[in-house]
Amino acid sequence: MEHFEIKKLLLISLSEGESRDVVVKGWVRTKRGNKNVAFIALNDGSTVANIQIVADLSNAVFNEDLMKTVSTGACLCVKGSLTKSMGQGQNVEVQAKEIIVYGGANPEEYPLQKKGHSLEFLREIAHLRPRTNTFGCVLRIRNAMAYALHTFYQERGFVYLHTPIITASDAEGAGEMFQVTTLDINNPPREDGAVDFSQDFFGRQANLTVSGQLEGELGALALSKIYTFGPTFRAENSNTPRHLAEFWMNEPEMAFYEIKDNMDLAEEFLKYLVKYALDNCREDLEFLCNMYDKELINRLESIVNTSFTRLTYTEAIDILKSSGQKFEYKVDWGTDLQSEHERYLVEKHFNNPVILTDYPKEIKAFYMKQNEDGKTVRAMDVLFPAIGEIIGGSQREESYEKLSQRVSELKINMHDLWWYLDTRKYGSAPHSGFGLGFERLLLFVTGMTNIRDVIPFPRYPQNAEF
Numbered sequence: 001m002e003h004f005e006i007k008k009l010l011l012i013s014l015s016e017g018e019s020r021d022v023v024v025k026g027w028v029r030t031k032r033g034n035k036n037v038a039f040i041a042l043n044d045g046s047t048v049a050n051i052q053i054v055a056d057l058s059n060a061v062f063n064e065d066l067m068k069t070v071s072t073g074a075c076l077c078v079k080g081s082l083t084k085s086m087g088q089g090q091n092v093e094v095q096a097k098e099i100i101v102y103g104g105a106n107p108e109e110y111p112l113q114k115k116g117h118s119l120e121f122l123r124e125i126a127h128l129r130p131r132t133n134t135f136g137c138v139l140r141i142r143n144a145m146a147y148a149l150h151t152f153y154q155e156r157g158f159v160y161l162h163t164p165i166i167t168a169s170d171a172e173g174a175g176e177m178f179q180v181t182t183l184d185i186n187n188p189p190r191e192d193g194a195v196d197f198s199q200d201f202f203g204r205q206a207n208l209t210v211s212g213q214l215e216g217e218l219g220a221l222a223l224s225k226i227y228t229f230g231p232t233f234r235a236e237n238s239n240t241p242r243h244l245a246e247f248w249m250n251e252p253e254m255a256f257y258e259i260k261d262n263m264d265l266a267e268e269f270l271k272y273l274v275k276y277a278l279d280n281c282r283e284d285l286e287f288l289c290n291m292y293d294k295e296l297i298n299r300l301e302s303i304v305n306t307s308f309t310r311l312t313y314t315e316a317i318d319i320l321k322s323s324g325q326k327f328e329y330k331v332d333w334g335t336d337l338q339s340e341h342e343r344y345l346v347e348k349h350f351n352n353p354v355i356l357t358d359y360p361k362e363i364k365a366f367y368m369k370q371n372e373d374g375k376t377v378r379a380m381d382v383l384f385p386a387i388g389e390i391i392g393g394s395q396r397e398e399s400y401e402k403l404s405q406r407v408s409e410l411k412i413n414m415h416d417l418w419w420y421l422d423t424r425k426y427g428s429a430p431h432s433g434f435g436l437g438f439e440r441l442l443l444f445v446t447g448m449t450n451i452r453d454v455i456p457f458p459r460y461p462q463n464a465e466f
């Protein structure tokens, strides 16, 4: 007998009286029925929908001892015949002939016994939450978005470049790094009082990467168009619904792209991903839409069909200042925008995604291309409804003189960045790129409101258990 994924099984159409021998395997979502018959809803994660298993209890193989172990959470192998369903809610069902319990789940103990647990509670049982409908949907959408991301770049001739996870540089210069060491932290070797990192594994201080961009630029200045996609680490102690200590970032980097080309690519890319989800994850989106956010699908559709609003940071500050809106953080030219400001622009003022450009150089990273005005840099942030910043990027400074001057102004150690500066000495070129926070994208696409609920095993302050 053939083992079918439940997703495939549910697509088979049968006429009345017709049947087909099948094997299904999965986890029990619910069991109901009476003395004569049991109805088991079985799910194997291939789809949010369950297959209904019907067990005729007058059949001696379905004795009481066996059926007691067929409880919510148990894992089963069911052999039987697929028939057209007379009941409501499904086209086909399986009339069971044999049930093998691979693993029981004691009803007294199994934490997912009932439906409708809070997302907060589910975070405490992150090892079991993939078995809920919500997380099944989120994880399948996450998978689809990763696939679509690669497809987008591959169709456009980008080379997937694997940048290192362990590095010695702080790309963003924000100093929010996790250190990597094999030294004995209780008794490190010292030289003049300071820890002697020359005796460490790499012969120097090393950390987990905060961004693959600098290495990505090395790739772009040889292969023209590259992208990275991998885990990124930030030790910022921000307990917000939009920050993780370990998140996935996608960073394309393109030689010969100026800021406008960069914006065009980012806009095309986001629309492609959202459209892919609408076209390929319909059932999961409908589930999330019904359960959590009735506007979700409308919001996704509106993104695909709109042109993003583009304006400068300076224009945005003027709008915010004359908005009459009370903000928790004051706005002034030169200060970084808080998420309340970003969301005001996107959700209230424009009611549209926004790309902001030309930020003050003081609040952006050292590598961004300096504008003629001497005050701003060619940065771009893409701001989305409900999320705020989803993408951050820029055109890069290609002039060796300007870049090394900025590096020394900011007192960044030139010695650590010699290899990066070399690209501006040898065959420098205009180039641009951006970073997409993959979980921020998933927040938008799934309608979830906490970033801890769109990654299988979230890492945040005080949490790295599962």
Ligand code: 4AD
Residues within 6 Å of the ligand: 171, 172, 210, 211, 212, 213, 234, 236, 242, 243, 244, 245, 247, 249, 251, 252, 389, 390, 391, 392, 393, 394, 433, 434, 435, 436, 437, 438, 439, 440
């Ligand atoms: O704006 P960021 O810091 O930009 C960079 O790292 C650049 N090197 C990107 C580039 O130009 N290649 O981060 C990029 C994006 C943000 O827009 C946000 O979506 C996401 O990464 N992000 C986070 N996501 C989750 N948790 C965090 N702690 C994040 N920090 C940034």
Ligand code: MG
Residues within 6 Å of the ligand: 389, 391, 392
């Ligand atoms: Mg940013």
